[in-house]
Amino acid sequence: MSSAPLRVAILGATGSIGTQALDVIRSLRRAGHPVAVVALAAGRRVDALAALAREFAVGRVGVAGPTEADRLRDILPVEVVTGREGLCHLASLPDVDLVLNAVVGAVGLAPTLAALAAGKVLALANKESLVIGGDLVVRACRREGQIVPVDSEHAALFQILSALDPGEVERVWITASGGAFRGRDPATLAAVTPAEALAHPVWAMGPRITIDSATLVNKAFEVIEAHHLFALPWDRIGVLIHPQARVHALVELRDGTVLAQLSPPDMRIPIQAALTHPARLSPAPARLSLPGLALTFEPLPVDPYPAFWSVLEAGRRGGTAPAVANAADEVLVEAFLSEKIPYPAIATGIAEVLSAHESVPVHDIDSIYAADNWGREMARAIVARRASSV
Numbered sequence: 001m002s003s004a005p006l007r008v009a010i011l012g013a014t015g016s017i018g019t020q021a022l023d024v025i026r027s028l029r030r031a032g033h034p035v036a037v038v039a040l041a042a043g044r045r046v047d048a049l050a051a052l053a054r055e056f057a058v059g060r061v062g063v064a065g066p067t068e069a070d071r072l073r074d075i076l077p078v079e080v081v082t083g084r085e086g087l088c089h090l091a092s093l094p095d096v097d098l099v100l101n102a103v104v105g106a107v108g109l110a111p112t113l114a115a116l117a118a119g120k121v122l123a124l125a126n127k128e129s130l131v132i133g134g135d136l137v138v139r140a141c142r143r144e145g146q147i148v149p150v151d152s153e154h155a156a157l158f159q160i161l162s163a164l165d166p167g168e169v170e171r172v173w174i175t176a177s178g179g180a181f182r183g184r185d186p187a188t189l190a191a192v193t194p195a196e197a198l199a200h201p202v203w204a205m206g207p208r209i210t211i212d213s214a215t216l217v218n219k220a221f222e223v224i225e226a227h228h229l230f231a232l233p234w235d236r237i238g239v240l241i242h243p244q245a246r247v248h249a250l251v252e253l254r255d256g257t258v259l260a261q262l263s264p265p266d267m268r269i270p271i272q273a274a275l276t277h278p279a280r281l282s283p284a285p286a287r288l289s290l291p292g293l294a295l296t297f298e299p300l301p302v303d304p305y306p307a308f309w310s311v312l313e314a315g316r317r318g319g320t321a322p323a324v325a326n327a328a329d330e331v332l333v334e335a336f337l338s339e340k341i342p343y344p345a346i347a348t349g350i351a352e353v354l355s356a357h358e359s360v361p362v363h364d365i366d367s368i369y370a371a372d373n374w375g376r377e378m379a380r381a382i383v384a385r386r387a388s389s390v
């Protein structure tokens, strides 16, 4: 990094990625690398947001709605914006160089498009942007490399593929730890509790993505993300079960060489790589201990992960189908976490909603949000039907 500070806006500042990004920024600053936090946004955790805004001397913040805005103004004299429009405003501020979009959910698509249109570097952690709006996002890019992925598998692919000519690549692999229920008899999954599903063997993450890791819906999303981000055909993106979660992605080349990216399962590493790209700065947030490190890779088993295949198929179908899959998953995961539906109903619910959906091509963000609403309504109806039949 040069001596001029990097000016960042962090959307989703109080979530798992947001708080780790702020940790990375604290550590970079201690090491003498100037990073200015210009804007922060969070949904409803007003007190936590106010504390961060105070610590980083941030003058502009975004919150979910007017109630949160009033509460925040009572605590701190800052400029407050609200909702999706507020996120878009912060993502396109003239004095921001880099936008970290770590918002959870479909609402993250709009600020992604706003940041790209405004020419910002977009450190992208919001999966939904590419999952539900892949075509729009790719079209909105104003230059090569404008999106720097934060998701660990895509950060790995980005780092490897940046050094290669596309013609040299045979196929890419992203890895999956296999989630909380790897190796478990699918017949026993009807009885699992939210607490069991939330106990991810390797990564500490937010609740929705942890459940999505158990069902492997997260991995299907990641295949869809990779397809759009790296313009890769579906049949050249593979998934490997890799329980140690030290290798995040591999690239097989035409000549038989395989390049892999390894790092500890610590999101601060891809976050720091995205913030400082293309530079590599110390201190490292964590280091891999190589002696004695054993790595295994297995093919993805078909049976235990039905939701993976439904969501992947929705991605291949394209149009509004992935938005519907994402919306249904969001509602069904929430219903599972609040113990309204059993674990296997996440997968059966997604399949049911998708089979009722007629995908149409996506022309603008409104058609995506309309499909998102439709998917949510359908999934809520499934949850309600289950609740009334118990």
Ligand code: MG
Residues within 6 Å of the ligand: 151, 152, 153, 222
């Ligand atoms: Mg990932």
